[in-house]
Amino acid sequence: MDKDKLLRAYSQLKTIREFEERLNVEIATGEIAGFTHLYAGQEAVAVGVCESLDDKDYIVSTHRGHGHCMAKGGDVIDMMKEIYGSTEGLCKGKGGSMHIADFDRGILGANGIVGGGPPLAVGAAIAIKQRGDKNVAVSFSGDGSSNQGTVFEAMNLAVVLEVPSIFVFENNGYGEHTGADYAVGGDLLKRTQGFGMPVFTADGADFFSVYDATQKAIAHANAGQGPSAIYAECPRYFGHYVGDPQKYRSKDELSDIRENQDCLKILRAKVIEDASLTEAELATADEQVMKLIDDAVTAARAAPRPVAADVLEDVYINY
Amino acid sequence: MPIKTYRDALNEALHQEFERDERVFILGEDVSGGQAGSAGVVDAAGGIFGVTKGLVNKFGVDRVIDTPISESAIIGAANGAALAGMRPIAELMFADFIGVSMDQIFNQLAKFRYMFGGKTTCPVVVRLPTGAGMNMAAQHSQTMYQMMTSVPGLKVVMPANAYDAKGLLISAIRDDDPVLFFEHKGLYNDKCEVPDEPYTVPIGEADMPREGDDVTVVAFSRSVKFAIKAIDKLQEEGISCDLVDPRSSSPLDEETILESVEATSRLVVVDESPPRCGLTADIAAMVASKGFSSLKAPIEQVSAPHTPVPFARELERAYVPGPAHIEAAIRKTLA
Numbered sequence: 001m002d003k004d005k006l007l008r009a010y011s012q013l014k015t016i017r018e019f020e021e022r023l024n025v026e027i028a029t030g031e032i033a034g035f036t037h038l039y040a041g042q043e044a045v046a047v048g049v050c051e052s053l054d055d056k057d058y059i060v061s062t063h064r065g066h067g068h069c070m071a072k073g074g075d076v077i078d079m080m081k082e083i084y085g086s087t088e089g090l091c092k093g094k095g096g097s098m099h100i101a102d103f104d105r106g107i108l109g110a111n112g113i114v115g116g117g118p119p120l121a122v123g124a125a126i127a128i129k130q131r132g133d134k135n136v137a138v139s140f141s142g143d144g145s146s147n148q149g150t151v152f153e154a155m156n157l158a159v160v161l162e163v164p165s166i167f168v169f170e171n172n173g174y175g176e177h178t179g180a181d182y183a184v185g186g187d188l189l190k191r192t193q194g195f196g197m198p199v200f201t202a203d204g205a206d207f208f209s210v211y212d213a214t215q216k217a218i219a220h221a222n223a224g225q226g227p228s229a230i231y232a233e234c235p236r237y238f239g240h241y242v243g244d245p246q247k248y249r250s251k252d253e254l255s256d257i258r259e260n261q262d263c264l265k266i267l268r269a270k271v272i273e274d275a276s277l278t279e280a281e282l283a284t285a286d287e288q289v290m291k292l293i294d295d296a297v298t299a300a301r302a303a304p305r306p307v308a309a310d311v312l313e314d315v316y317i318n319y
Numbered sequence: 320m321p322i323k324t325y326r327d328a329l330n331e332a333l334h335q336e337f338e339r340d341e342r343v344f345i346l347g348e349d350v351s352g353g354q355a356g357s358a359g360v361v362d363a364a365g366g367i368f369g370v371t372k373g374l375v376n377k378f379g380v381d382r383v384i385d386t387p388i389s390e391s392a393i394i395g396a397a398n399g400a401a402l403a404g405m406r407p408i409a410e411l412m413f414a415d416f417i418g419v420s421m422d423q424i425f426n427q428l429a430k431f432r433y434m435f436g437g438k439t440t441c442p443v444v445v446r447l448p449t450g451a452g453m454n455m456a457a458q459h460s461q462t463m464y465q466m467m468t469s470v471p472g473l474k475v476v477m478p479a480n481a482y483d484a485k486g487l488l489i490s491a492i493r494d495d496d497p498v499l500f501f502e503h504k505g506l507y508n509d510k511c512e513v514p515d516e517p518y519t520v521p522i523g524e525a526d527m528p529r530e531g532d533d534v535t536v537v538a539f540s541r542s543v544k545f546a547i548k549a550i551d552k553l554q555e556e557g558i559s560c561d562l563v564d565p566r567s568s569s570p571l572d573e574e575t576i577l578e579s580v581e582a583t584s585r586l587v588v589v590d591e592s593p594p595r596c597g598l599t600a601d602i603a604a605m606v607a608s609k610g611f612s613s614l615k616a617p618i619e620q621v622s623a624p625h626t627p628v629p630f631a632r633e634l635e636r637a638y639v640p641g642p643a644h645i646e647a648a649i650r651k652t653l654a
Contacts, residue, residue: 128403
């Protein structure tokens with residue numbers, strides 16, 4: 001991977017991490033309304049997948065979607081404005097954290113319904129196939145989503161229609177508060193294989209591993225062979241939502257995953273060891289990211305607020 | 320002008336819109352005619368009601384897509400394709416199957432334009448054979464449109480004759496908002512004059528198939544046909560009625576209803592749905608709020624009973640509000 005691309009991937013990982021760490025702090029101030037689900041820990045999956053995509057590829061994200069949207073090119077400042085509920089946010093303050101979308105970037109929306117997204121990605125893949133384009137439509141699902149019937153329906157339909165969908169399963173160990181070991185019957189990987197499509201397994205804390213798996217999935221789609229899946233186990237650093245006391249998790253687990261399953265540390269160690277990037281280059285990237293996050297929060301705080309009349313915009317009304 | 324059935328009028332609208340816009344495609348169960356059967360060919364029968372007949376021969380399997388029996392995936396795929404720039408039509412074999420795909424209809428399709436701040440539209444048409452009259456019992460005979468009417472973001476359309484079926488379907492396909500398009504199963508064989516060329520009937524404008532002075536009757540879908548029977552019979556006795564067919568329950572043409580009630584001072588509302596939170600209650604409430612001063616008698620509501628749809632011929636006949644029920648309600652409001 002060339003140096004610019006590598007540095008960009010690192011910056012993307014770092015941006016998502018710092019965006020989420022900062023939100024965890026800012027939400028405590030009470031300035032941000034609602035219900036926020038943080039992606040920290042899983043960055044290698046979003047970035048590993050999206051670094052292989054361009055604006056004409058589609059993604060459908062989840063309630064834990066900030067990382068996917070940033071990785072796919074969603075503007076960090078406009079996303080922050082949306083999370084603060086400003087009219088300058090990506091969805092004019094109508095969507096918030098769980099519904100960020102940017103159609104110019106191929107982001108067909110984060111989705112508040114677990115399992116809501118995969119059927120949408122199959123539809124986008126139908127559109128790609130009908131237009132004869134060489135693109136893919138990616139759905140992100142967690143271990144929780146993998147138990148929804150809609151996801152099974154979507155995988156089956158994609159196989160039947162031989163469309164270029166990629167089903168990414170991020171197993172972060174928990175569906176809401178309940179362990180995947182309890183809630184996922186059998187083997188998630190084998191279930192997916194049961195639909196008759198290849199599943200490329202990746203280490204969800206290792207950007208390069210996810211990137212390689214995604215390259216294989218895209219090659220499969222571009223060869224006209226239809227859908228495939230990517231399965232990655234990854235850590236979830238925070239609770240289900242900001243404010244979740246996480247009584248179901250041990251302190252040891254939380255410190256262990258921060259220590260041993262940190263995609264930033266893992267990537268840094270690799271690029272320093274093989275001398276593809278220097279400490280100085282990484283430090284410069286870090287500085288730029290920290291400034292971007294500061295700028296985003298400052299801009300979001302100052303951004304214009306919606307007014308009551310905006311409630312009635314963006315939907316047909318005649319009553 | 321040529322006479323066509325409601326079914327053929329819909330089929331013609333589909334052919335013409337497929338021809339006009341290559342982004343239009345349809346997906347659903349058996350819409351091509353049935354793939355991979357032992358006959359080895361698709362005979363293009365076009366679904367169990369034959370509405371999509373012949374489409375696959377002309378437009379191919381990429382645009383006339385037979386799906387597995389997976390209603391959530393059918394609606395979800397239509398939604399995703401629309402977000403990606405297509406103009407999909409999803410067909411559910413029966414409107415009752417909304418139950419299986421509810422999330423994709425009311426949490427996804429209905430929400431996208433608003434929830435994403437107007438940055439996208441989601442131009443999906445969902446075609447839904449609706450209603451009782453074929454003795455298909457409780458899970459294949461419901462109207463369902465009254466439930467969908469309460470969801471902001473959806474347009475809910477129910478043509479009552481072949482002319483409107485064609486014109487409203489073409490409008491629905493060209494509409495940038497999602498349209499749930501309810502085709503009454505009991506009307507598929509009904510005929511009237513239908514032009515050969517494509518035309519649109521605007522969504523949200525009521526039709527007035529009968530005009531009179533004494534009572535306003537508002538009816539939806541197949542109830543319009545029954546209301547016409549009742550009104551024509553009463554006309555022989557010198558009782559004359561306005562009949563308003565709103566043609567869509569959302570958006571609703573309140574103005575036409577209120578103007579008619581202002582002139583007649585009496586209102587009968589008819590629909591095949593159950594009574595609670597249904598269309599008759601909704602229209603009655605609207606007129607009571609906005610047109611109370613015009614009324615000289617209590618509003619009469621003619622609906623199905625608050626029961627599931629029964630199977631046996633005698634029971635289903637008793638369930639569906641027919642011309643006799645409507646006639647009785649008109650007489651009551653005049654009494």
